[in-house]
Amino acid sequence: MKRDFAVAVKAVIIKENRALVLCRSKDEMEGSYMNSHQKWDLPGGGLHFFEKSDEGLLREIMEETQLKVEIGPPLSLFDAIKHHIHLCIFTYACRWTEGEVFLSPEHESYMWLTEKEMEESELPHWMKRDIRAAFKVLENE
Numbered sequence: 001m002k003r004d005f006a007v008a009v010k011a012v013i014i015k016e017n018r019a020l021v022l023c024r025s026k027d028e029m030e031g032s033y034m035n036s037h038q039k040w041d042l043p044g045g046g047l048h049f050f051e052k053s054d055e056g057l058l059r060e061i062m063e064e065t066q067l068k069v070e071i072g073p074p075l076s077l078f079d080a081i082k083h084h085i086h087l088c089i090f091t092y093a094c095r096w097t098e099g100e101v102f103l104s105p106e107h108e109s110y111m112w113l114t115e116k117e118m119e120e121s122e123l124p125h126w127m128k129r130d131i132r133a134a135f136k137v138l139e140n141e
Helices: 026-030 053-065 113-118 125-138
Strands: 004-015 018-024 044-046 070-080 085-098 105-114
Touching: 004 053, 004 070, 004 125, 018 053, 018 113, 018 125, 044 053, 053 070, 053 085, 070 125, 085 113, 085 125, 105 113
Parallel strands: 004 085
Antiparallel strands: 004 018, 004 044, 018 105, 070 085
16 A cells, blocks of 8 residues: 655745635546535645755745745644544644735635625634634734
């Protein structure tokens, strides 16, 4: 039995007291072996071998949104263990610095949500937790 291990990075991007959330495309959801049912996501993805987490996060954000950000502190670590893969996902607070959102084919839409809108939304618990943490961390900087 072959087993695999991977590391991914995600970003909670805050711009003018709003957090960016992405809606995954149908093709992206159908092609996912880790999460084929959750449509909402944060920008980010898997690291390449020998790629530092900050470099990979900036690359993934640029690929998926075309935004430039300043990376802040880490918010969470989540272990996703399914079938024969163990994926560690590190999520970071990020502050938007430049650009407008232009989505890659991985996503079909996006929203910038205030903290109140996020709380009232149907986003998954883990995402709300990380967005709350990012608002708190970046507010205190």
